[in-house]
Amino acid sequence: MAPTQFRTLRLAIDGGLPVRSPDAGWPTWPQPAKGAEEELLTVLHSGRWALSSPYRGELSERRFADRFARYTGARHCIPTDHGSSALVIALESLGLDHGDLVLVPALTWTASATAVLRAGLVPVLVDVDPATGCVDPGTLDLDVGARAVIAVHWACSMADVPALTDIAGPRGMSVIEDAAQAHGAQWQGRHAGTLGRVGCFSMQHGKVLSAGEGGAVVTDDDDLAPVLQELRADSRRYGTDRRPGALELVEDPSTMGANFCMSEFNAALLCAQLGPLERQNAIRAANYDRLAGLLSGIPGVRLPWRRPQQDRLSLYEVPLILDPLPEGRDNAWAAQALSAELRTHVYTPRTPLSRSALLRPWTKPTIAPLADRFVALHRDRGYPGAEYVAGHAVVLHHSAFLGPPTDMDDIAEAVAKVVTGPGRHADEPRPGRTAKVGGHA
Ligand SMILES: Cc1ncc(COP(=O)(O)O)c(C=O)c1O
Numbered sequence: 001m002a003p004t005q006f007r008t009l010r011l012a013i014d015g016g017l018p019v020r021s022p023d024a025g026w027p028t029w030p031q032p033a034k035g036a037e038e039e040l041l042t043v044l045h046s047g048r049w050a051l052s053s054p055y056r057g058e059l060s061e062r063r064f065a066d067r068f069a070r071y072t073g074a075r076h077c078i079p080t081d082h083g084s085s086a087l088v089i090a091l092e093s094l095g096l097d098h099g100d101l102v103l104v105p106a107l108t109w110t111a112s113a114t115a116v117l118r119a120g121l122v123p124v125l126v127d128v129d130p131a132t133g134c135v136d137p138g139t140l141d142l143d144v145g146a147r148a149v150i151a152v153h154w155a156c157s158m159a160d161v162p163a164l165t166d167i168a169g170p171r172g173m174s175v176i177e178d179a180a181q182a183h184g185a186q187w188q189g190r191h192a193g194t195l196g197r198v199g200c201f202s203m204q205h206g207k208v209l210s211a212g213e214g215g216a217v218v219t220d221d222d223d224l225a226p227v228l229q230e231l232r233a234d235s236r237r238y239g240t241d242r243r244p245g246a247l248e249l250v251e252d253p254s255t256m257g258a259n260f261c262m263s264e265f266n267a268a269l270l271c272a273q274l275g276p277l278e279r280q281n282a283i284r285a286a287n288y289d290r291l292a293g294l295l296s297g298i299p300g301v302r303l304p305w306r307r308p309q310q311d312r313l314s315l316y317e318v319p320l321i322l323d324p325l326p327e328g329r330d331n332a333w334a335a336q337a338l339s340a341e342l343r344t345h346v347y348t349p350r351t352p353l354s355r356s357a358l359l360r361p362w363t364k365p366t367i368a369p370l371a372d373r374f375v376a377l378h379r380d381r382g383y384p385g386a387e388y389v390a391g392h393a394v395v396l397h398h399s400a401f402l403g404p405p406t407d408m409d410d411i412a413e414a415v416a417k418v419v420t421g422p423g424r425h426a427d428e429p430r431p432g433r434t435a436k437v438g439g440h441a
Contacts (some may be wrong), residue, residue, distance in 0.1 A: 012340035019341040019414040026344045029399035030210045034277050038270035051261045054245045060267035074218035076225035080232050083180040083202020086215035087115035089231035090198040093192050093224050096147050096438035103149040105135045106386040110358035112150050112178050117361050122373045125354050130385040131305035137163035148174045153182035153192050155317040158310045161195035181316035183209045184281045185206050193218045207278055211266035232260040271422040284401040285313040287408050294412035300324055300419050315401055319393035326419055335394040341414035349393050352386040
């Protein structure tokens, strides 16, 4: 598809005809899976809404833990109430000292860094590879003296966790995978979340596996698993007493925890939502491949570079990198222009954490010493890779990839139209689309 074909078209943002027909619609998200309603009703009437209540039959929480462990291939799964809590207990389980430093990519959701502070540690923001949006093992900051690194699998890219482990391990640094955006992604046949020492997931509303809120930690480490259980259940872990009325959680702690338990409703819902995940991931991946093919014919647009070892995609968001940006415009404008063409929300990546309003630890007096250290450590750091992505990408949510392949044709057509530049041209019907015009311009 040659962008020149659209040169004479007025953009939808300027009052022209949108590429997307008004009756086409887009897949909604979240989508209740088959059996979700029954799962929720079963819990509702079970007399058991929480893990910390007396035994009355199999817990949904343990059922989900078993299923998610099997799905990812991990030996253990510890469900949590949020992905942020999963990160907090993962960090706490490592036995680091108060104030130790943890490397966190500058391009991620704020929780990857705030979890570090909540665990009594100090995040050190590091730059990302602009080709992937993930931390690059080749440029990882090893001089700062960090004890751990959070490897975020960003949007639809996977960080090279094996290479990060090879570099970080000999220096006594642990690698925590933040796989909040990567359920089902695989690296040489291994699931995201199982490549580092511990892997953390979020099941928040927008994620590809969702219960509205939720999270999980997975690990193969038999010693870490009971510690993680205690850290998320007020120092208690699963017991073996299955008599009705007995408590499922026993008090024999080795470490002090807090309450980060997943509710029975969320766990039951997740058991149902796990059912279609692989099928949905496959649909999204096939659509992504189709879009990649279509975009390859449009100069100035590219998808993130996918490392050859990443053999299975999981799309949380799909960033389209616009380089160069449309003449005289920024990517915020491009996102608005694409939203207008496609009649769906296209947006820009999050502001890098180095200047994010959501990461201001100095506003919290209870962590003042950690905040002071954070401020001092960040005085002279730069993030050209993260800034490049934040300034050149426009982002589509994974739900836009759940429909028919022809949806990708609309996305590619809209991109081609927008990258040719602002709508400064006269209206003319597009070749082959006049039948769809129908008077909604
Ligand atoms: C990369 C990343 N890490 C952590 C989280 C935190 O997860 P939650 O919102 O479930 O606490 C998110 C959620 O958006 C995320 O995208």
